[in-house]
Amino acid sequence: MAGSKRVCPSSNIIYYPQMAPVVITLVTDGARCLLARQSSFPKGLYSALAGFCDIGESVEEAVRREVAEEVGLEVESLQYSSSQHWPFPNSSLMIACHATVKAGQTEIQVNQKELEAAAWFSLDEVATALLRKGSFLQQQSDALPLLLPPKLAIAHHMIKKWVERQTCASLAA
Ligand SMILES: NC(=O)C1=CN([C@@H]2O[C@H](COP(=O)(O)OP(=O)(O)OC[C@H]3O[C@@H](n4cnc5c(N)ncnc54)[C@H](O)[C@@H]3O)[C@@H](O)[C@H]2O)C=CC1
Numbered sequence: 499m500a501g502s503k504r505v506c507p508s509s510n511i512i513y514y515p516q517m518a519p520v521v522i523t524l525v526t527d528g529a530r531c532l533l534a535r536q537s538s539f540p541k542g543l544y545s546a547l548a549g550f551c552d553i554g555e556s557v558e559e560a561v562r563r564e565v566a567e568e569v570g571l572e573v574e575s576l577q578y579s580s581s582q583h584w585p586f587p588n589s590s591l592m593i594a595c596h597a598t599v600k601a602g603q604t605e606i607q608v609n610q611k612e613l614e615a616a617a618w619f620s621l622d623e624v625a626t627a628l629l630r631k632g633s634f635l636q637q638q639s640d641a642l643p644l645l646l647p648p649k650l651a652i653a654h655h656m657i658k659k660w661v662e663r664q665t666c667a668s669l670a671a
Pocket of ligand 1: 518550582647650
């Protein structure tokens with residue numbers, strides 16, 4: 499039988515492990531993709547938009563709400579991509595989606611409470627950053643090159659998939 503649990507010996511109440519669903523969305527306007535950073539990220543690092551699902555929300559509703567809340571954009575269409583267990587902060591199920599916004603409605607309004615910065619990046623910029631093997635800790639100068647999440651993160655794979663789709667080519671794993 500699948501599933502872990504603990505039973506309280508005095509009350510017999512069963513406790514099951516908790517896992518929080520998180521949507522992570524790579525937004526594109528067709529030609530560019532939108533990446534964002536929090537002030538806690540290593541210098542130069544940008545990632546896809548992530549946020550915990552609220553109680554009662556579907557994945558689709560969570561994606562639309564997070565994109566609107568964090569960067570003020572309206573999702574036109576979205577597509578589930580893949581998922582990943584993520585142990586931080588205490589077990590999340592990362593649900594990765596690709597989303598598009600309308601070509602004429604791309605002006606970003608960064609929610610400063612949640613993000614330090616967000617910007618559109620071209621295919622060239624992102625493809626070059628994917629090939630970069632820099633260490634986050636070595637970033638000292640103010641003129642920082644774009645850095646992307648490491649291969650263990652689902653965000654990396656979403657960004658790589660987007661580049662592959664745009665170029666119709668497979669990139670090295
Ligand atoms: N695997 C990957 O590629 C990536 C994973 N992540 C993960 O996604 C999660 C969400 O990302 P962010 O919104 O940027 O995180 P965050 O750390 O900025 O969390 C935002 C806020 O959500 C609230 N929250 C709501 N439900 C929560 C819960 N069940 N557990 C903890 N906090 C909860 C808290 O108040 C927290 O301050 C984080 O755990 C982060 O590590 C984020 C980006 C990439």
